[in-house]
Amino acid sequence: MPNLKDLKNRIASVKSTRKITKAMQMVAAAKLRRAQEAAEQSRPYTERFNAVMSRLAASVGGSDSAPKLLSGTGSDKVHLLVVMTAERGLCGGFNANIAKLAKAHARRLISEGKEVKILTVGKKGRDSIRRDFAKNLVGHVDLSDVKRLGYVDAQGIAKDILGRFDAGEYDIATIFYSKFVNVVSQIPTAQQIIPASFDAEEGANEATTLFDYEPSEEAILADLLPRGVATAIFSALLENAASEQGARMSAMDNATRNAGEMIEDLTIEYNRSRQAVITNELIEIISGAEAL
């Protein structure tokens, strides 16, 4: 039987752990609300942007002069996987799930004889991917100093990706991130951004209005496609931020609950031992008195 002092210490330590996880849960809840707001704010831009792009893509896309960002390089030999994860851990399976999806994707591509290059955003994903695909890593973007995600961060990443595309380093780029559904469910998602794919059906529906284009459709498309990459990355970053906080919140909620259960168990054990010690002492006193 563990002695009383040890039990007391254990209870105290589990109690302080519970306080920490509780605090983390509340911090995550506050951050989640902010992340969700940010995602909400960016939605009008993304939606309209995609609507215009799909319309443009539908009308220009078929021609031979279509920009490479839309039509592709004509081959699919080299793939760039952009894996976006969090900078911090303690958020349940969030980072692991994204990394797992990306790894499965990479394995499949390699088994098909394609070349795979990986660019990581966020420290946690890099750590996990480096274990299996160290030689495929081509770069890393560190966002750990970023307090509040801004469009400039997405632009920076987009610039990196587009620069590599212009240099002919890869043919197809896919981003991996976690889509935020609700606090308990975040879906790891793969989205191809180069060559860009837009919902053609949406474009066809909107094609009823005839637009004038200034300067020309091609010029606008060429101007907007690189921005489209940044926009896709920005919304992925925002989704990721919300998912991360959501995952952390539920992970910390579980941890708090587990700590509570543990404290209950330990308290019962502590009380039992205390009782046993008292009974023992009584027996000793009584039998001592009887012996006299």
Place this chain on the structure above:
Amino acid sequence: MADTMQFDLVSPERRLASMQVTVVQIPGADGDMAAMPDHAPTITTLRPGVLRVDGPEGTAEYVVTGGFAEISANGVSVLAERAVPKGDMTQAHLDEMMEEAKTTYQTAKDGFQNEPGPVDEAAKLLSDMVAMGDEIGLSSKQPSL
């Protein structure tokens, strides 16, 4: 004919304005244009400049860079990569934008030595920035091209 139309100004980070207006002056890539209600549907890209809206609630001005405007008969939506109300525009903001344009120009110049296209574009962006700085009354530290 309707007197006013819906005007929306959105940047990736937030929605800056959504109101009823009578006229919108857009700094289009091919030149300024003013859109009034029942304008023919048009999509135009933006150059760095000042976007001016007039409406029953008064006049508002925004400094915008990069993006496009979608004009239809009953409204104008401007999607700008960066948009700042003119009153909030500071020298630091402008310097930052100028710096960015300069870097773009420099990389274009270094990267495409025999293709004038991208270099010209970057030079145009830079001069647009300078013009914009003059228009809003901030010093743009005229760069030497």
